[in-house]
Amino acid sequence: MSHESSPSPQTSLPKDRELVLKVIPMPADVNANGDIFGGWVMAQVDLAGAVLPARYVRGRMATVAVNQFIFKQPVKVGDILSFFAHISRVGNTSITVQVEVYAERFSAQGQYVKVTEASLTYVAIDAQGKPRPIPREGLSLPGTGS
Numbered sequence: 001m002s003h004e005s006s007p008s009p010q011t012s013l014p015k016d017r018e019l020v021l022k023v024i025p026m027p028a029d030v031n032a033n034g035d036i037f038g039g040w041v042m043a044q045v046d047l048a049g050a051v052l053p054a055r056y057v058r059g060r061m062a063t064v065a066v067n068q069f070i071f072k073q074p075v076k077v078g079d080i081l082s083f084f085a086h087i088s089r090v091g092n093t094s095i096t097v098q099v100e101v102y103a104e105r106f107s108a109q110g111q112y113v114k115v116t117e118a119s120l121t122y123v124a125i126d127a128q129g130k131p132r133p134i135p136r137e138g139l140s141l142p143g144t145g146s
């Protein structure tokens, strides 16, 4: 059930978020409706969400939680998808990231529809797969006051 069935496309993308991924879904990624399979979108969001934490974690990490995932609008074959991210929380061993996905429709380049938004948490792990503290030195981390 959608609360935003016909959003007006916007002509600009977020300026306070970092572009972490662009990708175009292919026909192999469709579901039975002919739209892009939600699991494919989730996989791309997981990859995109890991980009900013990787800068801080500096080593192995794992996705521990998908806190929220909203499919606001369908994704179509040939859409140019832009994934924007920002870090919303840095904990002792985990980092939470917000990801927003915008589609430029195949026949409407330069206009953007927000198709997905999600919140994911990644944990820094050691060689044994156990949580380890996120290195703090020399970095400005959101939510830490440093």
Ligand SMILES: CC(C)(COP(=O)(O)OP(=O)(O)OC[C@H]1O[C@@H](n2cnc3c(N)ncnc32)[C@H](O)[C@@H]1OP(=O)(O)O)[C@@H](O)C(=O)NCCC(=O)NCCS
Pocket: 062, 063, 064, 065, 090, 091, 092, 093, 094, 095, 121, 123, 125, 129, 130, 131
């Ligand atoms: C990630 C993993 C190492 C965490 O181990 P754990 O023993 O649960 O770790 P902890 O309970 O000490 O929690 C570690 C951090 O994760 C956070 N966390 C744990 N569960 C969480 C959840 N459900 N939602 C959000 N954050 C969570 C904790 O708050 C903690 O963060 P902090 O140190 O910044 O406060 C372990 O759960 C794991 O290996 N999971 C599988 C990961 C994986 O395979 N991911 C890919 C899935 S396809």
